[in-house]
Amino acid sequence: MKALVSLKDVAFQYPGSPKRAVEGISFTVPKGRWTALVGHNGSGKSTIARLIDGLLAPLAGSITVDGLALNNENLATIRRKIGFVFQNPDNQFVGTTVGEDVAFGLENRNVCRAAMQEKVARSLQTVGMADFIDEQPANLSGGQKQRVALAGVLALEPQLVILDEATSMLDPEGRQQIDDLLLRLQRERQLTILAITHDTYEASLADHVVVINDGHLVEQGPAATILSQSARLQQLHLKPPFVFQLKQLLIARGIQIPEDVNNEQRMVDWLCRQYNSQI
Numbered sequence: 001m002k003a004l005v006s007l008k009d010v011a012f013q014y015p016g017s018p019k020r021a022v023e024g025i026s027f028t029v030p031k032g033r034w035t036a037l038v039g040h041n042g043s044g045k046s047t048i049a050r051l052i053d054g055l056l057a058p059l060a061g062s063i064t065v066d067g068l069a070l071n072n073e074n075l076a077t078i079r080r081k082i083g084f085v086f087q088n089p090d091n092q093f094v095g096t097t098v099g100e101d102v103a104f105g106l107e108n109r110n111v112c113r114a115a116m117q118e119k120v121a122r123s124l125q126t127v128g129m130a131d132f133i134d135e136q137p138a139n140l141s142g143g144q145k146q147r148v149a150l151a152g153v154l155a156l157e158p159q160l161v162i163l164d165e166a167t168s169m170l171d172p173e174g175r176q177q178i179d180d181l182l183l184r185l186q187r188e189r190q191l192t193i194l195a196i197t198h199d200t201y202e203a204s205l206a207d208h209v210v211v212i213n214d215g216h217l218v219e220q221g222p223a224a225t226i227l228s229q230s231a232r233l234q235q236l237h238l239k240p241p242f243v244f245q246l247k248q249l250l251i252a253r254g255i256q257i258p259e260d261v262n263n264e265q266r267m268v269d270w271l272c273r274q275y276n277s278q279i
């Protein structure tokens, strides 16, 4: 699998801080896949996102994005390849209407009016917010605001979308809508996603999971492999996804569950099959 982003031995220390925020970080973000960056608060996730986007310069190590070394010369080109969605839906709304908000990034890139209108409409369509084009931010839910933020990012056609805890302030419905949207974008358009989260359920939707603890990379691998290690996750102050907690309780009762029952849908299917074979 081709790597879109590659970090090698990356370290960073904030000015005035007595210790490094991250150190020895090496991992790749495969092109066209969903990678989850997981870790409890203060572990260094946002720092890594800012390093990839060139907002911070590493103290040591190297970063490559889409084959380009992240340096001063390539900075502007690289930043155009990356779209960011942040945590707080209220801090990233810049327009007075939904349409203006999505157009903002395009205006900065001097896209002509006709092309801009077309891109705005298409992006809002993608996130299911086309009917809200003239709406004001105050009339939107948190989840709808995040979908508008994502539309603004998609309008710029980035190679990589980084979401830094973008669903953590949303209600379950808003969160579900963003998750469904991301899954669809990744599957249908092969969008590369780097989603930062401390929610292991959300991480379970990813292909690849990277776990950060106290500035160090401690685990990485396929989502099902990493997230089924309940004891290890607890050690890292992360709560295993519900499906693995349930699985563990059932296994403790002597019930054998196949390895590939590793998400909620598969668990439901498997339980129904067991139930139906009993009657």
Ligand SMILES: Nc1ncnc2c1ncn2[C@@H]1O[C@H](COP(=O)(O)OP(=O)(O)O)[C@@H](O)[C@H]1O
Pocket (backbone or CB within 6 Å): 014, 015, 017, 021, 039, 040, 041, 042, 043, 044, 045, 046, 047, 048
């Ligand atoms: N602007 C800053 N100045 C100094 N220290 C910071 C700054 N931002 C974050 N840190 C510190 O760096 C470490 C990693 O923070 P961060 O990357 O924000 O973690 P996370 O996103 O995983 O919660 C923490 O110890 C945090 O206190």
Ligand SMILES: [Mg+2]
Pocket (backbone or CB within 6 Å): 045, 046, 047, 164, 165
């Ligand atoms: Mg953070």
